[in-house]
Amino acid sequence: MFNQKHLELFNNQQTPFYYYNLELLQNTILAIQKAAPKSYHIHYALKANAHPTLLKPILAAGFGADCVSGNEVKRAVECGFKSENIVFAGVGKSDREINYALEQNIFCFNVESMHELKIINELAGNKGTKAGIALRINPNVDAYTHKYITTGLEENKFGINPYEFDAVLELLKELPNLNFLGLHFHIGSQIQDLTAFKNLCVRVNEINKWFAQKGFLSKNINVGGGLGINYREPDTQAIVDFEAYFKVFQSFLELMPEQQLHFELGRCIIAQCGSLISRVLYIKEGINTNFAILDAGMTELIRPALYQAYHKIENISQLNSVANKKYDVVGPICESSDCFGKAVELPLTQRGDLIAIRSAGAYGEVMSNRYNLRDAVESLFTGSLS
Numbered sequence: 001m002f003n004q005k006h007l008e009l010f011n012n013q014q015t016p017f018y019y020y021n022l023e024l025l026q027n028t029i030l031a032i033q034k035a036a037p038k039s040y041h042i043h044y045a046l047k048a049n050a051h052p053t054l055l056k057p058i059l060a061a062g063f064g065a066d067c068v069s070g071n072e073v074k075r076a077v078e079c080g081f082k083s084e085n086i087v088f089a090g091v092g093k094s095d096r097e098i099n100y101a102l103e104q105n106i107f108c109f110n111v112e113s114m115h116e117l118k119i120i121n122e123l124a125g126n127k128g129t130k131a132g133i134a135l136r137i138n139p140n141v142d143a144y145t146h147k148y149i150t151t152g153l154e155e156n157k158f159g160i161n162p163y164e165f166d167a168v169l170e171l172l173k174e175l176p177n178l179n180f181l182g183l184h185f186h187i188g189s190q191i192q193d194l195t196a197f198k199n200l201c202v203r204v205n206e207i208n209k210w211f212a213q214k215g216f217l218s219k220n221i222n223v224g225g226g227l228g229i230n231y232r233e234p235d236t237q238a239i240v241d242f243e244a245y246f247k248v249f250q251s252f253l254e255l256m257p258e259q260q261l262h263f264e265l266g267r268c269i270i271a272q273c274g275s276l277i278s279r280v281l282y283i284k285e286g287i288n289t290n291f292a293i294l295d296a297g298m299t300e301l302i303r304p305a306l307y308q309a310y311h312k313i314e315n316i317s318q319l320n321s322v323a324n325k326k327y328d329v330v331g332p333i334c335e336s337s338d339c340f341g342k343a344v345e346l347p348l349t350q351r352g353d354l355i356a357i358r359s360a361g362a363y364g365e366v367m368s369n370r371y372n373l374r375d376a377v378e379s380l381f382t383g384s385l386s
């Protein structure tokens with residue numbers, strides 16, 4: 001929720017920029033710590049936002065790092081995450097990335113194909129070391145989310161499919177430089193219906209038992225991330241109901257003795273504490289449509305253009321006025337998809353007004369780019385401003 005203090009602070013800044021509320025991040029972390037049983041291992045998915053300032057409180061909370069590139073592993077290492085708390089996933093790890101992660105002696109590679117198992121075994125052998133691996137399983141569970149962010153269906157590129165399991169176990173027996181640590185699952189992102197996680201638990205139970213019966217006991221079960229947030233109500237639901245989320249796993253997951261449970265949360269930790277702050281450059285009155293043209297565009301926040309994602313848009317220069325006019329809120333980039341929202345109800349909006357695009361802490365700044373030779377986007381952090 002923005003107030004006069006934010007307005008004064010933002011008015012002195014060059015726009016556009018990302019604004020992060022560190023107090024909300026801290027409160028979100030505390031809510032996770034309160035809701036999760038002590039035995040659970042929580043990792044943060046760096047791909048949602050890898051800014052060192054944001055990683056600090058996450059590291060301090062004792063969370064591990066879930067990385068999907070060699071450079072994310074490097075960022076985690078540089079920011080102080082211990083190697084035994086770093087995991088590395090992704091369908092296309094390059095030799096260079098694998099070698100770097102082996103040198104850092106990370107906890108685990110989440111391996112997505114039989115071919116990758118062979119390559120990691122070979123690269124580990126070249127270094128005279130062993131790689132800890134978990135098998136990323138494609139559980140064929142529908143996450144009921146946007147098709148670009150669902151990952152756990154057979155037709156997706158991610159993970160090892162059940163029809164390959166027998167062959168994988170045969171292969172594992174032949175690869176001496178791999179240390180089998182367990183099973184990994186991640187079914188998609190922005191999942192708001194907890195039924196999807198319940199369905200995941202049911203599949204994990206079956207698969208976990210199957211591997212154990214074959215003599216491959218999984219010391220670690222990693223159920224991934226994907227918990228969604230409320231993009232429509234960023235203030236009334238700033239923090240996700242973590243209790244309800246963890247309860248699903250407590251109720252439906254059947255862990256065997258000694259099995260450790262891991263999570264990899266990204267969006268639900270970092271999304272709500274970030275907003276993209278921008279200024280209105282021009283108002284263009286059309287016959288049926290009014291446009292508010294901002295100095296931020298899809299180069300700063302690509303989610304609306306990429307996944308038709310909804311972000312709440314507020315005019316924070318007119319906090320006390322009622323929204324009574326509709327605008328298509330667009331950016332300056334030479335692409336028709338460069339639009340943050342259509343027919344957005346705002347108060348009468350003028351050149352120079354500050355516009356906040358909310359819930360942009362996850363998959364915002366990390367996806368920003370320099371198309372049209374735009375300047376790199378800056379960020380601003382505050383603690384309490386109430």
Ligand SMILES: *Cc1c(COP(=O)(O)O)cnc(C)c1O
Nearest residue numbers: 045089189225226264265266267
């Ligand atoms: C993206 C990703 C996550 C985090 O997803 P969120 O939806 O941001 O929670 C976790 N694990 C893996 C393997 C991922 O690719």
